[in-house]
Amino acid sequence: MVIKVLEECKIPLNKIVKLREDTILIDVDKHDLRDVIKCLVLEKGLHFSTCIGVDYSGLREGELALVYVLTRPRVKLMLRVLISENEEAPHVHDILPAAEWCENEAYDLLGLKTSLPIAERFILHWGVPSDVRPLRKDFRHDMKIHSLASCKLIEKEGFVEVDPHHPFFYEHEDFLIKVVGNRIVDVLYIGSYINRGIEKVGESRLKIEQVPFIAERICGICGFTHSTAYCQAVESALNIDVPERARFERALMLELERIESHLLLLALIAYAIGLRDIFLELLRYRELVMNACDVLVGNRKMYGLNVIGGVRYGFTVEQVRSVRELVKKLKDVERALERLSESENLKKLKDVGTLPREDAHKLGAVGPVARASGIDYDVRRDLSYAAYEMVDFDVPIMDSGDTYARIIIRCEETIQSIRIIEQVLSREELVNGELRTEYYPHPGRTGIGMTEAPRGENVHFVITGHDSKLYRWKVRAPTYANLAVLRTILIGESPKNAPIIIASLDPCLSCTDRLVKVRKW
Amino acid sequence: MKILYLNLGGCNGCDIELLAGVVRVVEKIGRELPSPDHGIRSRSYDITIVTGPGTLGNLCRIVRDLERIGGEVDLGHVIVLGSCACGGGIWYDSYMVCGGWDMFLRELISRGFRIRYRSVTYVTGCPVRPEDVEKVLVQLLHSYPNLISSLT
Numbered sequence: 001m002v003i004k005v006l007e008e009c010k011i012p013l014n015k016i017v018k019l020r021e022d023t024i025l026i027d028v029d030k031h032d033l034r035d036v037i038k039c040l041v042l043e044k045g046l047h048f049s050t051c052i053g054v055d056y057s058g059l060r061e062g063e064l065a066l067v068y069v070l071t072r073p074r075v076k077l078m079l080r081v082l083i084s085e086n087e088e089a090p091h092v093h094d095i096l097p098a099a100e101w102c103e104n105e106a107y108d109l110l111g112l113k114t115s116l117p118i119a120e121r122f123i124l125h126w127g128v129p130s131d132v133r134p135l136r137k138d139f140r141h142d143m144k145i146h147s148l149a150s151c152k153l154i155e156k157e158g159f160v161e162v163d164p165h166h167p168f169f170y171e172h173e174d175f176l177i178k179v180v181g182n183r184i185v186d187v188l189y190i191g192s193y194i195n196r197g198i199e200k201v202g203e204s205r206l207k208i209e210q211v212p213f214i215a216e217r218i219c220g221i222c223g224f225t226h227s228t229a230y231c232q233a234v235e236s237a238l239n240i241d242v243p244e245r246a247r248f249e250r251a252l253m254l255e256l257e258r259i260e261s262h263l264l265l266l267a268l269i270a271y272a273i274g275l276r277d278i279f280l281e282l283l284r285y286r287e288l289v290m291n292a293c294d295v296l297v298g299n300r301k302m303y304g305l306n307v308i309g310g311v312r313y314g315f316t317v318e319q320v321r322s323v324r325e326l327v328k329k330l331k332d333v334e335r336a337l338e339r340l341s342e343s344e345n346l347k348k349l350k351d352v353g354t355l356p357r358e359d360a361h362k363l364g365a366v367g368p369v370a371r372a373s374g375i376d377y378d379v380r381r382d383l384s385y386a387a388y389e390m391v392d393f394d395v396p397i398m399d400s401g402d403t404y405a406r407i408i409i410r411c412e413e414t415i416q417s418i419r420i421i422e423q424v425l426s427r428e429e430l431v432n433g434e435l436r437t438e439y440y441p442h443p444g445r446t447g448i449g450m451t452e453a454p455r456g457e458n459v460h461f462v463i464t465g466h467d468s469k470l471y472r473w474k475v476r477a478p479t480y481a482n483l484a485v486l487r488t489i490l491i492g493e494s495p496k497n498a499p500i501i502i503a504s505l506d507p508c509l510s511c512t513d514r515l516v517k518v519r520k521w
Numbered sequence: 522m523k524i525l526y527l528n529l530g531g532c533n534g535c536d537i538e539l540l541a542g543v544v545r546v547v548e549k550i551g552r553e554l555p556s557p558d559h560g561i562r563s564r565s566y567d568i569t570i571v572t573g574p575g576t577l578g579n580l581c582r583i584v585r586d587l588e589r590i591g592g593e594v595d596l597g598h599v600i601v602l603g604s605c606a607c608g609g610g611i612w613y614d615s616y617m618v619c620g621g622w623d624m625f626l627r628e629l630i631s632r633g634f635r636i637r638y639r640s641v642t643y644v645t646g647c648p649v650r651p652e653d654v655e656k657v658l659v660q661l662l663h664s665y666p667n668l669i670s671s672l673t
Contacts, residue, residue: 141614300538
């Protein structure tokens with residue numbers, strides 16, 4: 001099927017390398033790239049996930065490369081463009097805006113040459129000298145660049161700051177808007193405050209089997225989905241099959257995490273629209289989920305369960321029984337969600353912050369944001385992983401693309417997640433069987449792992465290196481893709497709605513900023 | 522009572538457990554805590570709560586805040602939450618991270634800012650547990666009765 005699509009886009013078949021059943025790598029010439037992307041994404045409708053800059057100097061495959069990742073149901077496609085040191089890097093973001101951030105990130109952190117009129121620094125915009133290119137292989141991860149930073153402020157005249165967060169959840173990030181009359185006319189996002197340099201640490205200090213634990217610490221809300229995606233990427237690169245018991249355990253924890261994350265967002269939305277009783281009620285139900293995690297893994301957050309090839313320990317029958325009791329109590333959350341979705345305050349958000357379907361596709365929106373705009377894409381169903389093939393669930397879709405739809409989608413997903421958990425808890429495989437598969441870390445293998453995080457498609461890309469270390473690790477968190485739609489949904493709206501529109505994207509900035517950007521679109 | 526709450530690049534794990542802890546404290550002492558400042562806006566605070574390993578971006582943010590208020594601040598009683606804030610945690614030697622609250626303070630002081638505080642309490646855990654947050658906050662409020670009497 002996919003081969004036929006590739007033929008139609010004039011890709012020579014001898015350049016196609018099948019890495020695994022569902023993963024295809026294609027070496028594309030620099031000059032053909034634009035035509036290929038135009039054909040595959042804009043005409044054939046493949047989903048554009050991300051692009052990755054790689055410094056290949058330590059693996060002798062070339063010098064530098066940009067890898068573009070596209071997906072369609074059951075296939076992950078990597079288009080690799082090899083470039084030499086003095087050559088100008090390709091770009092496609094003028095025809096496909098979704099690629100803008102990831103291309104700029106590669107220009108900044110790898111120092112790729114480009115003739116585009118871009119800012120000198122995209123991510124390290126703190127006055128860091130221009131010879132600091134952290135993702136080059138000759139840059140040491142423990143070099144201290146604080147003393148070099150000048151902390152100069154970015155020009156933001158005429159902009160007003162928006163603070164969409166609940167008083168007690170605060171990650172510093174600047175969402176700035178420009179207002180004329182009572183309408184937003186321009187949007188500016190300044191990020192990168194929470195950049196902790198995780199990719200470099202994972203590539204240099206840590207061993208391949210230690211990285212799942214740092215991957216979990218990318219985010220304190222959806223950490224487990226990151227460690228699962230990382231493990232899947234390495235499993236795909238090294239061709240490891242995961243035992244069934246581990247797949248069920250992963251699915252159980254992933255769904256508990258999804259409920260926890262959605263309930264937190266819905267509680268904050270309820271607070272923002274003035275429904276304080278629902279806010280407190282939803283937080284109480286969220287505590288039940290945290291307790292269930294505590295029973296299963298001994299910690300309320302940061303489960304430390306995933307290892308490459310499986311999981312670290314098995315759940316016992318008693319644990320599963322007590323979680324089943326908690327889930328029985330959790331089922332009542334449906335009533336609170338019903339009250340939230342039927343409240344008049346929420347219905348006022350209809351037709352506010354609308355994202356049309358075509359824009360969502362071009363900007364690469366993922367997860368509930370894309371599904372609220374009518375894009376029928378869910379990684380759990382389309383690129384199935386963990387135990388999702390063996391359970392039964394629906395993927396809610398809405399067409400209106402407004403703030404109201406984005407919130408209702410999350411209410412429905414929470415109910416579907418409870419349904420999945422009930423099915424998983426009743427399976428025999430959850431408590432019987434092998435936990436993990438042994439493996440050997442061959443160097444130079446490429447793999448890609450995707451999961452459906454609570455906020456959307458989460459992509460981890462790995463190349464394995466020598467001495468059982470990683471050669472390259474790239475994380476594309478869902479908010480990274482979703483923030484690209486900010487401009488589309490905010491311009492033309494009233495400034496008093498801006499906080500709730502931004503909140504309806506559920507921005508998780510610690511995920512996004514593990515490496516990120518400042519940009520005026 | 523004035524509270525300063527600095528998220529210096531944490532992953533949100535500690536921040537959410539802090540909320541769970543504060544809810545318990547409010548239930549225990551029967552008074553609402555005031556909502557905190559998220560950046561340094563005033564020259565003196567009674568309690569400062571810190572999470573996160575101290576990233577370069579947040580260092581620049583605090584430097585800008587301190588420049589705006591004249592380079593001098595009294596943080597009062599500092600509560601450092603989570604392994605990252607206590608010593609950098611898993612990020613301790615990353616190029617983008619100062620490595621915990623102590624190193625973050627050192628960076629600020631080396632830039633010529635004058636920072637005073639009365640006590641520092643370290644709470645470890647990844648993330649911290651709400652019970653620990655509750656214990657620390659309640660103990661602090663009981664040891665300094667003038668703090669609790671300033672609550673309405």
